[in-house]
Amino acid sequence: MSSEINGESQGENQGTLARIPGLAYIGLVLTPLFWAGNAVVARGTVDSIPPLSMSFWRWVIALAILLPFGLPGMWRHRHTIRQRFGSMLALATFSVAAFNSLLYFAATTTTATNIALINATIPIFVALLAWVLLGDRTRPLQALGIALAIIGIVIVVARGELSVLTSLQAQPGDLIMVAAVFSWGLFSVLLRRQAVPLPALTFLTTQILLGTLVILPFYLADLMFFSGGFELSRGTALPLLYFAIFPGILAYAFWNHGVYRIGPARAAIFMYLTPVFASILATVFLDESLGLPHVVGGLLILAGLLLATQTGRRAHYRPQS
Known part of the structure; x- marks a missing residue:
């Protein structure tokens, strides 16, 4: 969810943790590590756990x-949730349901490195959609940053070969990951337009509940007619626990704490560590090779992010992948 959800209510959740020096920075380093691990673990287990099963059971866990901690707040704010149900359902659909499901589908046909590189362009898509849908003014440096990042995506997707683009032979997973990032961009723009006045924990718990319900019919259809589900074992249970706890709950908590302590602009810099961690983890655990297109495309994406996110415009960033 966004780092700017109900910032005024986040202070009540900081408590003693806020007084520990350096904890915010440690958490902000661990957060992209967990996001990178999400892509790597998904790529490594997607043959054992179908994508929709991966997405559904991640959020169920x-x-x-969260429910024992978030349910009291949901009850206290039930009138607000009822009044803004349509907005919350749309936000949950684009974030919890669509983004994560598409990311896991992407893992079936593309590398963890590509997933992380494309995923790192979320701020670019947020800025682009905010310009198109909300009329946000785009400064020249921001426009240049968006253009550089898009070129970087094209290089990564095309694997440095023009023929991949001209013959439309891009990996399906790369295109699915672009759709996932686009979905998160829509979520972020809708969040700005339809902000829901709820405490952070209440908002997160409600979003996960609604998103899980959105995934449920697709998961059941996939279970009965397509994938047939998966066999529960240590090799499948541990990845699901990782998805739920680390890139889900802990990344959210660390990200919000970091934003609260040092501000969203400085916290956003740590987001650039995600593809770095992903490339290292994928090389070590998945034997993925880092080629010249990854390096060139990644540098262009990084340059684009630096330009697009340091021009004074406010953007929403994700704590969960």
Whole structure:
């Protein structure tokens, strides 16, 4: 969810943690590490766990962990949730349901490195959609940053070969990941337009509940007619626990704490570590090779992000992948 959701209510959640020196920076380093691990673990287990099963059970586990803490707030704010139900359902659909499901589908046909590189362009898509849908003014440096990042995406997707683009032979997973990032961009823009006045924990718990319900019919259809589900074992249970706890709950908590302590602009810099961590983890655990297109495309994406996110415009960033 966005780092700017109900910032005024986040202070009540900081408590003693806020007084520990350096904890915010440690958390902001661990957060992109967890996001990178999400792509790497998904790529490594997608043959054992179908994407929709991966997405559905990740959120069921996360919901089971959060519900005892979030349910009292949901009850206290039930009138607000009822009044803004349509907005919350749309936000949950684009973030919890669509983004994560598409990311896991992407893992079936593309590398963890590509997933992380494309995923790192979320601020670019947020800025672009905010310009198109909200009429945000785009400064020249921001426009240049968006253009550089898009070129970087094209190089990564095309694997440095023009023929991939001209013959439309891009990996399906790369295109699915672009759709996932686009979905998160829509979520971020809708969040700005339809902000829901709820405490952070209440908002997150409600979003996960609604998003899980959106995934449920697709998961059941996939279970009955397509994938047939998966066999529960240590090799499948541990990845699901990782998805729920680390890139889900802990990344959200660390990200919000970091934003609260040092501000969104400085915290956003740590987001650039995600593809770095992903390339290292993918090389070590998945034997993925880092080629010249990844380096060139990644540098262009990084340059684009630096330009697009340091021009004074406010953008929403994700704590969960």
